[in-house]
Amino acid sequence: MKKFNLSLVAILAMSTFAIAGGDIAPVEPVVETPYMEPAKVGGFYIGAAYGWNNLSMDHDADTALTTTSVDADFGAFMIDAGYKFNPYIAVEGRYSFGISSSNDLGWTNGLSSDVTVDSWGLYVKPMYPVTDAINIYALLGYGSTSADYDNPAGGTFTSDDIDGFSWGIGADYAFTDNWAVFIDYSSIVDDEDTRVNLYGTNVSVDNINFGVNYTF
Incomplete structure (x- = not known):
């Protein structure tokens, strides 16, 4: 009788598995991941920097006013604005x-001049x-x-705009989602100017900037 009961239980159990398809699928635990805000990949930004400018002028020929080369260094403020596509x-x-x-500046009378340089540039900015x-x-x-x-002898010489290809390299460090510090070098202009006031002069302006940007 006991054997008959055990056999009946076994048959019923096998029948249940057969009806269910014979497979027992394990239940996978549901793991909830915390929500993370996607990283900011684009947007408008503005910034400001302090740096050092170098003005270099190499004259094609000697003149009564200057020597054949000029090399002037001075501080400068820079503001920037841009848009990151990605x-x-x-x-x-x-x-x-x-x-x-x-x-x-090599005046023949040995005097010095007050020098200022204003510059602007428009750039495509590849980043990595x-x-x-x-x-x-x-x-x-x-x-x-x-x-x-x-001109220490009287009057002021002012160059017209000198323009051309401009390039630079740099690096930045984002210490928050919005704020980043940067350092870069740029060659703002390096071109020949043949106007009378510069006496056929190759003019180059380079600068090094230390600054901060804010991305909206």
């Missing part, structure tokens, strides 16, 4: 205004994210500059 490309505009600085926080980038575009310097 982590790899942006467009940016910059305006830099120099702080007046007294430099020996080295880490989540560190970016390296290039600046490729068009720049223009205006150099003003005093």
Whole structure:
């Protein structure tokens, strides 16, 4: 009788598995992941920087006013604004205004001149994210500059805008979602100017900037 009961239980159990398809699927636990806000990949940004400008003028021929070369260094403030399309490309505009600085421009009387340089540039900005926080980038575009310097003998010589291809390289570090610090070098302009007031001069303006950007 006991064997008959055990056999009946076994038959019923097998029948149940057969009706259910014969498979027992394990129940996977549901793991809930915390919500994470997506990283900011684009948007408008503005910034400001302090840096050092170098004005270099190499004259094609000697004149009664200057020697054949001029090399002047001075401080400058720069403001920038741009738009990031994605982590790899942006467009940016910059305006830099120099702080007046007294430099020996090679006047034959041995006097010095107060020199200021205002510059602007429009750039395509290729970027490469080295880490989540560190970016390296290039600046490729068009720049223009205006150099003003005093004539100690009287009057002021002011160059017209000198423009041409402009480029730069740099890196930035984002210490929050919105704020980043940057350092870069740019060649704002390097071109030949044949106007009378510059006596056939190759003019180049370079700068190094330390600044901060805010992305909206």
